[in-house]
Each structure stands twice: as C-alpha cells, then as structure tokens.
Amino acid sequence: MNPRAGKWLLNGLLVLVTAVVLFPLLWMLSVSFMQPGEASALPPPLWSAHPTFGNYQTLFARAGMGRYFANSLFISTAITLLSLICNTLAGYAFAKLRFAGREKLFAVLIGGLVIPAQVAMLPLFLLLKYVGLVNTYAGVILPSTATVFGIVGIFLVRQYARGIPTELLEAARVDGAGEARIFMQIVLPLLKPILITVAVLTFLTAWNDFMWPLIVLTGQQHYTLPVGLASLSREHVQDFELMMAGAVITVVPVLVLFLALQRYYIRGLLLGSVKG
C-alpha cells in the first residue's frame, strides 16, 4: 500500500469513528430544540423545521429542573470542597510528615480501593436513617466525600507532594514556623496544580454520581439532576424532545468544565491509573 493511500485511509477512518461517537451527543442537542412530537416521525428528522426553546421552558417551569440543577450544583460543590480539605491534608501528611506506621496505614488505604462502594450502601442507609439524615443534603454529601473520590484523591496529592523539597520545609522549621503555617504558606501554593486536578475529578464524579443519591434522596425536593432525570424519563417515556432537553441540561455543565480544564483532568486520570 502506498503511503498516500494509507494516510487517506487512516484519516478517513478517524473522521468516521469520531462522527459515530459524537452523533448521539449532537442528536441530543438537535432534538432538544424540536417541537413536542416532532422527533417521532419517519424518517427520523435530524434537525427541527421550527426550532424552539419550549422544552427547556417546560422543564424549568413545570418539571422542577431548576431545583434539581441547584441541588446538583450545591451537593457537588460541597463534596468537592470537603474532599479537597480532607485529601490535601492527608496526602501531604503521607508524603512529607513522619509518623509511626505511615507506610502501613497508606498500604491499608490503597487496599481499601478494591472494596466497591456498594458494599457500604445498605448499612450506610440504615445508619443515616437512625440519625435522621435520609433525604437530606448531608445524607448525600458526607458519605460521598468518603466514597466518590476519597482514597484516589489522597493518593494523587501524596504523589505530587513527594516532589516538594524537604529542605524547604526544614528551613522553615528552623526559622520557627509551625506545621500549620508551613502548610498554609509554603505547601498549599506549591500544590495548586494537583489541587485543581483533584477538584475537577471530584466535581465531575460527584455531579455524575447516581446510585447513592438515588437511594438516599427519597423526596423530589432534594433530587440531583441524574436522579431527577431518571425519574422524569420514567414518566415521560414518549416525550423525546423534553427528555433530550433534560439530558442537555445535565451533560453540558460537565462537558464545559471538562473542556475548560482538560489538561488537569487528563493528568489526574493518567496519574490515578498508574496506581495499579
């Protein structure tokens, strides 16, 4: 095969594959602007003859989508902040502070990664039921801080913090700085890139999370977008256009965040997978 034909073949294949992969997302966007009932036709229309924002208006005005959106935003942000505090402090301690049993404790944590979060869900539900946290924001936020990205977050911060020169910290100690001040003034600024990575990964995972919010949120007023959308899609089986608008509202924020901070996201993914 001559090189020119090979070049055309490979590039053509790449374009074709990408078109197939992106089609469902583009179709979602296009159908979300169709008139109610317009997509239920043969041949399936690819775009609307009379585009409308009506589906979005219906979702926000009558289906409580605004509420779900605010819930998702609040819950994901809270999980991200809490995880960031816990994981940064712990990751730094595992990397740079000396204490008895450090390596052993870290090995136990990494070993905990093999346990799927679902094993904890049933007792967690009962625990929260007895303390009255079922169907509350805290009922989603607190457990998710532990399971959504907890151990991987600690791992990522630890790997990064190991690169901080120990002499820098020792010099500050000689100058009489306390551990808290060293952390705030020297360590935190140096950790900034990895903190962005951990924050993006945690936020996206929390936003997309489904099973635990589905279990613990029993009332509509607390639903996150995925739980609300799943429930709406069972009621509105035939409303293609409305459901596609709902999917757009759910997916677009994470896609935008990913596109904006892609560099940090991919780095976290590669670092996180090396843990093996």
Place this chain on the structure above:
Amino acid sequence: MNRSSAAWLFLAPALLVLGVFFLLPVLAGLALSLTDYDLYALADLHNLRFVGLHNYWTLLHDPQFWAALWHTFYFVIAGVPLSLLASLGAALLLNSPLTRFKPFFRTALFAPVVTTVVAVAVIWRYLFNPKYGVVNFVLAHLGLHPIDWLGDPHWAMPMIILFAVWKNFGYSMIILLAGLQAIPADLYEAARIDGASAWRQFRHITLPMLSPILMMVGILTVSGYFQLFAEPYVITEGGPLQSTTSVLYLMYNQGFKWWNMGTASAVAFLLFVIMFAITAVMWRAGEAREGLA
C-alpha cells in the same frame, strides 16, 4: 507541638470521614448479611435475628441470583474485550504519524467518558427506539430487519453492551495512548530497517511493550463493568423479562425496593468476593507473564 502529633492532626479529617462513612459501614454490612434484617426489623429492631450464613445459602439456591450473575458475566465477558478493542484501535489511530488534528480527535473521542451516565442512557433509549429510533432506521436502509432492542430479551443486553463500549472506551484509550507514546521510536526504526511489515511491528513490538498497560486497563474495566447498574436502570428498567437485571440491580431491588436488607447485603458481599477473585487472578496472570518476558 511535635511533628508526629501534627501528622495525626493532618490525617484526622480524612480518617474520620473514611472510618465513619466507609470502613464502619463495610464491617456493618458483613454483620448485616448474617441477619434477617427486613421490613419488620426496619419498623422494630426487636424483630431482628441472627441467621448465620442462611442468606448466602438461600441466594446460592435462588434462580434469580444466578440469572443476575449470568447477566453480569455476559456483560463483562462481551463488554470488556469490545471496550478494550475499541480503546486500542482508537489509541493506535491517534498515535499514528499519518493522522492529523490529534488534539481535536482525542478530545472528541474522550467526550462520552465525562458525560453523565443517566443522561446519555436516556439518549440511548430513544436512539434504539424500535419505531422511530435512528438505529433501526439505518438498519432498514442496510436491508436488515428492524430489531426490538428494548422489548426482545435477546437484544436488550447487546444494546447495553454497545452503550457501555461507547461511553467508556475513551478512558482506556487515553491510558493506552500514553503507553504507546512511551515506546521508544528506535525499536520501530530498527524493525523497519529489517523490513518488518506494519502488522509484524504491531505484533512483535507494540503488543509486548503495551501488555502491562493492557492488563492494567483490563483489570480496571472488569471491576468497573461488574458494577453495572445505572445503564439498565435507565434504559430497560432491568427488563425485558429481567434480561438486563445485574447483580447490583438485584441488590438494589432486594434492599431498597423489597427492604430485605440482610439478603441484599449478602448479594453485595458475594459480588465483592467474585470481583476480587477475578481481578486477583488477572493480576497474577499479568505478573506471571511479566516474569516470563
């Protein structure tokens, strides 16, 4: 304050959260699986009894559990190789010196990974709609019979497998791409000088150099795919005829629909043991291969 106690203060928030909301529930789950915790116990704890391994014993004689296990295995056995093939194919295309606009294509192919499972599963349900769906429309144009993707128990799981491949292949693709870029170029240079064909270069350089990473993404994909739940919950609601009810779906039904928390905990632990055994075997197999190489 000495440095060791400072360290424990730094660790305290993370250990507290992990201990209360992960470690404690896991241990409690093991205990729960040995009880007959159900709706009556939920109402009044005096109704709770210790039943030993009874829940496990009952499950192992329950056709529903075996069916759910089989559906999960079907999903893993067909879905994991397909996903990895798609990931490897896409990574090879992106790594080829002949292809262009790589950053764009890489981002586009990765996009499904960051999307919300529930939202894109809703799209899938309409794409595969038997009457108005685009997929059956295309099949009809190719001269094939329309398939009742959502209503035929033989086709529902293949549809969910296609969904999972589409949604997830980008993840392993990125990791494999990084692996491909780490293979020294002079290996290929030497092979070209010896006149090795593209296929032989792939077979004798790329695959062996990539095999540790392939094994790693294989293990990650297997343990992810065993946790199948949101996809059938949204697309098929576990049907038709229970054909897409996975082990985790069974746990959800047992625990949060029928309130058999004891049985549901036993389901969760059985799934954990099976996942652990299979990924451990894969891990060992990978290490043995490394040892020989």
